[in-house]
Amino acid sequence: MPLILPAERRSLRAILFHGLIVVLLALGSVTMLYPFAITVATSFTSNVDYRDWRLIPRYFHDDVALYRKYLEARYGKDRPFFLEFQSKHRLEEISQYTQIEAIPEVDLDDPHLQCRVEDWDRFRRELPERFMRTYFFDANYLEGRSQKVFQRYLRNRFDHDLAAFNAHLGLGIPFKSFHEVNVPDVNLEGHGLRIRRDPLRDLFLSYREEMPLDLINPLNFDQIYQARIRGRYADIGAVNRAWGRAFPGFLSIRFPTVRPEGEEGAFWAEFMRKRFPIRFVKVRSNHAEAYRGFLAERYQGEARYNRVVDKFNAESGLAIPALADTVFPSMPPETDFEFQNWKRFIDEKVPLEQLIIETTHTRYHDWLGRNYGTVEALNGTYGAGYAAVEEAELPWVLADAAWFKANRNQIKREFITANYRMVWSFMSQRGRAFWNTIVLVVLSVIGALTIQPMAAFALSRYRFSYKHKVLIFLIATMSFPAEVTMIPNFLLLREFHLLNTYAALILPGLVSGISIFYLKGFFDSLPRELYEAGMIDGASEPRMFWEITMPLSKPILAVIGLNAFTAAYGGFMWALLICQEEKMWTLMVFLYQFSSQNKPPPAQMAAFVLAGIPTLLVFIFAQKTIMRGIIVPTMK
Helix, strand or coil, rough: CCCCCCHHHHHHHHHHHHHHHHHHHHHHHHHHHHHHHHHHHHCCCCCCCCCCCCCHHHHHHHHHHHHHHHHHHCCCCCCHHHHHHHHHHHHCCCHHHCCCCCCCCCCCCCHHHHHHHHHHHHHHHHCCHHHCCCCCCCCCCCCCCCHHHHHHHHHHCCCCCCCHHHHHHHHCCCCHHHHCCCCCCCCCCCCCCCCCCCCCHHHHHHHHHCCCCCCCCCHHHHHHHHHHHHHCCCCHHHHHHHHHHCCHHHHHHCCCCCCCCHHHHHHHHHHHCCCCCCCEEEECCHHHHHHHHHHHHHCCCHHHHHHHHHHHHHHCCCCCCHHHHHCCCCCCCHHHHHHHHHHHHHHHCHHHHEECCCHHHHHHHHHHHHCCCCHHHHHHCCCCCCCHHHHHHCCCCHHHHHHHCCCHHHHHHHHHCCCCCCCHHHCCCCCCHHHHHHHHHHHHHHHHHHHHHHHHHHHHHCCCCCCHHHHHHHHHHHHHHHHHHHHHHHHHHHCCCCHHHHHHHHHHHHHCCCHHHHHHHHHHHHHHHHHHHHHHHCCCHHHHHHHHHHHHCHHHHHHHHHHHHHHHHHCCCHHHHHCCCCHCCCCHHHHHHHHCCCHHHHHHHHHHHHHHHHHHHHHHHHHHHHHHHHCCCCCC
């Protein structure tokens, strides 16, 4: 009996009641659609904006928000990288990228600005390797664009052949995908570290010729000097009192290449001996005799030194000279053995006044001097008023803002697709994951739509004394969660030697007691007259099953098929347990692995969206059949 009779449908009570139902259904749909919409929107964000929880990310229409994301991707979220950004942009008053309120004003049509940017680009291209830093970040945070384009370069160079790439590197533990390859970065703060050459770095150097210019970032020596000062003094007031200076903030302090006076000079000397990367110094005069004496003293005599050198040469295939033939190198040597000796000699024996310090600033000023000759020519080209070439600042902010404004649309497209490309790159290089999932889903659905309907048809059509016991047994299977049955199923399949096979993935899910129970109830509701007419016409039971029962059961079959698809597609736990070999893992296992690797939350959201698309498409495909079975009577 309907809640509202036909005669009452136009009454105020019926209209209000109908409206209440519509409102409740609408609210229910919002509670389902809103979280999904937030998930989709978050999948387009990054660390700097994923907590906004907006249906439309702000950077889609706000250039300032896009600039924040660009800077985060360029410099990084972690504190050391953020401090480098602060040092280059001189933004001491902010503590996070979200506090950036505006994009620096740059006129891309200004010829003076164009000259400065073009000169900066040329300077970066010509900069030696040891001065270059390429930003990349751990998977815990946003993966930088530099890492992504380097991985793309490697895939193209080796024609997507991971085995050839691993063979070229000759590593003991090969990479499982190009996505795992990190850019070989430069450790800026290591006093005694030097850049070691290896096959991966050689590949990176060959890639540098086609690297986008915005990814070539000269080292900032001011940053490590400022970081050391922060670690020594509580605040900038303590620095000014100790040094007798008037710095407005830490970021206004520049690293001097000549020893200052007083307390500042003592701090600078300690910094040079313990923190400054020694690979950026040269020695003014020749200390060959003192150097040979130092080596003899360190190795307890010339004979012992020569024996150590001979052994090292035999193991490494190099030709380091004996002590009597050793010359003093004014620059850091190439081999580890010579470098460590040279470093120790510099730290212990050479006065700081004998060192020539080379930084990005000094090389930039030398470059400008060679190209312009006089400060007047430089001022005329840049539209500046420098009293000396050394007053020219490195255009960090100008270069960032100019690149952003010139490539705004490209940067936006990069962010929109970044998380999905990360997930796709991770999944597409996981061997047979797609094929395994297709085989599992197709066979599971076929089995659910054939075996279970035949069992339910037999229970519905035939009468036997223990039918109710069979039904109770089927209902009883609902009492045991899938996790409980995993252990006996695993042991049984192990006894049959079916582990790590498609049979292990598919067989346990072919029969579902609850699905058979549902089907039996639906079959019982079909008119018996249809079967009696079929029997009069001479139809067999299999024919009546296929030509009468199955066509009339499309709605319930659609539900059963959807449930079978969902269980097979989303069942990562069983696939992980029963198949220990990675080649048999399904997409869900790899997506679980992806989300468990501390990937950034937006990338995990993108994985969830991609994982939900197949289920959504299957439901859309089957919903017409399902709804027709619910709303439209089967028999008129």
